Amino acid sequence: MLKPRPTPTRELVNLDGLWRFGVAGRVQDEPWTGRLETPLEAPVPASYNDLFTDPAIRDHVGWAWYQRQVRVPRGWDGERVLLRFDAATHAGRVYVDDRLVAEHVGGYTPFEADITDVVSAGQEFRLTVGVSNELTNVTIPPGKITVDQFGTRKQTYLHDFYNYAGLARSVWLYSRPATHVEDVTIRTGVDGSAGTVDYAVRTSAAADVRVRALDETGAEVGSGTGAEGTLRIDGVTLWRPGAAYLYDLVVEVLDGDTVVDSYTEPFGVRTVEVRGTEFLINGEPFYFTGFGKHEDTPVRGKGHDDAYLVHDFQLMEWIGANSFRTAHYPYAEEVLEFADRHGIVVIDETAAVGINLAVQGGLTGLAPEPTFSPETFNDETRAAHAQHLRELIARDKNHPSVVMWCIANEPSSNEEGAREYFEPLIRLTRELDPTRPLTSTAVMFARADNDLIADLLDVLSINRYFGWYVATGDLATAETYLEGDLRAWAALGKPVMMAEYGADTMPGLHSVWDQPWSEEYQASYLEMNHRVFDRVEAFVGEHVWNFADFQTSNGIHRVDGNKKGVFTRDRKPKTAAHTLRSRWRGLQNRKPGTAG
Incomplete structure (x- = not known):
């Protein structure tokens, strides 16, 4: 749309x-x-x-x-x-x-x-x-x-x-106008020093179509006629992480020589590819540093706010983050447009969070119901999920900042029925957009040896909390657990990234020991994870959970919300923010220890 x-x-x-x-x-x-x-x-x-x-x-x-x-x-x-x-x-x-x-x-x-x-x-x-x-x-x-x-x-x-x-x-x-542009799809490629721009235009009625590509100065760098075609931009300036460059595709619907409708769609020329255990943007290995975020601020709740938008991106630049995941739903389109203009990489996620009844059992102590069944998550649930995927891709398909689709967060991908539920959704997503890799974040219960959908995905995104929910306060044990777990995932021969890792932290709580909830423990916890990441060859990125503290429902395991943010809810840095800044500003979008 x-x-x-x-x-x-x-x-x-x-x-x-x-x-x-x-x-x-x-x-x-x-x-x-x-x-x-x-x-x-x-x-x-x-x-x-x-x-x-x-x-x-x-x-x-x-x-x-x-x-x-x-x-x-x-x-x-x-x-x-x-x-x-x-x-x-x-x-x-x-x-x-x-x-x-x-x-x-x-x-x-x-x-x-x-x-x-x-x-x-x-x-x-x-x-x-x-x-x-x-x-x-x-x-x-x-x-x-x-x-x-x-x-x-x-x-x-x-x-x-x-x-x-x-x-x-x-x-x-x-x-x-009555006769108008209804949809535009743009897919880009690179041919030597030139960019290729495949376009498809849908109009409300049969009509002649003309397209023009303009650079940032407004100069025309390519043109074509017809509802479908390919433009070639010689000497193209690529959209790159940290160095955004946007062109405009001006689409005009004609009645003879008269323009009856005009619509302009910004786009960036870039390629995305998974090759072996590497994630490539423009043919170059890319290493994700950043966060899972939330649309969450005091008083406004999930209300979009341009002031928070600008400040959050400033904090991400300050800390050295090059990317984020739209956990756990599509964010306001203004967020993606800002990422397009400023070269921030985005993993775009549906609102499919909570398709996991095992977690409910773990929190309540009650025996969990089966996640996938006629009485729980069923064919009707999957149909709603499919519609979410259609609407997400229809809205966000032309954003160069979006490099990967995340089809769900922490589903019960290890449970019976998971493959039957997800395989049609993964097939649908590839049909809707064959140009971007797919991922889904794996919950703690889903391991490399029991996950039922990992082979269907391009990137293995793992959520792990060793040292927090498991081996709480014991970082030495947590480190051995984490390394064994990640090496098992890496053995599957695909890129592996940490989509969530974090520890709840009360701002102002300090300790000379590894005391959970203290600012020092959060920093030590992150450092432990980073040591493990640096030892796993197939590793392509780290997204901390979470960018900022956020509000949750009532529950005795939460005090005024989730406190895993490295910034407070009003965007004040915790000690961990400085720990991350020191690490990320030296990584320069590549895996530590690898050649440039």
């Missing part, structure tokens, strides 16, 4: 700001039929959970409602008029006045509604949006809803981050 952009033939109105707000049970039964009966207002974009002091709103399970008035610009007469929602967590319903115009399931990918036939240029309409935070065994991510003795609906879920909900990303009103 193309991101709305202002062009010579398209206009864009941002609908962010304060909207009327209320949760179901506190407003009228059909809130789209009139003015929302509520004294509350909520900002868009933002999660609603932490905005209000009323615990009934924070703990609400079900639909919440947003409403505002919108005026269509006078000059849009004769144009198609659309509403675009960058996300609605986890399901959305959209009403224009009294009419339902869109429904969508999936909390982190965009959707839109063509409202041309129900609005008029120059006139106002009432826009009402319902957002549901409900998670079940057939949603991605999954969860379970129960009703307690007081009749209150309760939501539980299997992921260790807070289930923030609402309109956490921007809302747009935009126009486009």
Whole structure:
């Protein structure tokens, strides 16, 4: 799905700001039929959970409602008029006045509604949006809803981050011509000193298409006609980690000599490949340094914030990180655009976190249910997962910063039924995008000798917490466990990277001993891991869990959230941040000890 952009033939109105707000049970039964009966207002974009002091709103399970008035610009007469929602967590319903115009399931990918036939240029309409935070065994991510003795609906879920909900990303009103560009796919290659740009354009109706590639100065460096083709850019400047360079592909739909629609898609020329045990960008070995992150800040929850975006990237540059994983869902597209412009490498992940009932058993002490069964995660779950993959790739396929798709986080890939569940999804992902490698992060229970899907993946991403959840406080034992585990994975003959490793740390807690939760222990824990990484030849990267502390659900094993961040939730560095800075700023995107 193309991101709305202002062009010579398209206009864009941002609908962010304060909207009327209320949760179901506190407003009228059909809130789209009139003015929302509520004294509350909520900002868009933002999660609603932490905005209000009323615990009934924070703990609400079900639909919440947003409403505002919108005026269509006078000059849009004769144009198609659309509403675009960058996300609605986890399901959305959209009403224009009294009419339902869109429904969508999936909390982190965009959707839109063509409202041309129900609005008029120059006139106002009432826009009402319902957002549901409900998670079940057939949603991605999954969860379970129960009703307690007081009749209150309760939501539980299997992921260790807070289930923030609402309109956490921007809302747009935009126009486009009747005959228009619907989609653009760009795939790039390198031929000597030239770049090759394969493009495919889908239009709303049969029409002539013209494309032009422009460099950063605006000079034309390639052109073509037709809905599909290949452009050649001689003397190409490649998009490289740490040295981004972007071109623009200007796509024009023609009626004779008249341009009826124009859309510009930025792109970078680069290649990605797995060869043996190496991960290559532009034919050169790349070593990942960075983090699993979260869209998580105080008050805003998962609400996108450009100030945090800039500051987080500044901290990643300061610490020497060259990459991050969008754990555990697709991030706002502005994040990927920023990574495109600044040369930061991204592993792009679906919201498939929690497809693992063994972890629940480990936390509760109860015997776990089978993860894959008709009663638990089933064909309907997999269909929802497939739709998430389609929408993720449709949105992010043209971003040069995205070098790999991660299809799930810590699934029960060692359990019976895992291969039957994942093999069709991996096949689908390769069909949707044959140009990028695939990975999935392996949970502690999944080992090289029992994992059922490792042979289907290109990169083996491992989540390990030896020294924290296993051999807690005993780093010598943890080091032997970790090395044995990683060497077993490396023996499979594929690139191996650590997708998660970390230790909870209370800022300000200090100790001269290896005391878990102290800042010194976090630093020593990381150093132990790094010693092991440097001894494993097939190793291609290290992503610390986590960039910053983040909010989680209620639980006695968490005190005000997950404290594995090397930065606090308000982005203050812990001792470990300086440990990582010393290491990463010397690695220069390659495995330690290897030739340049």
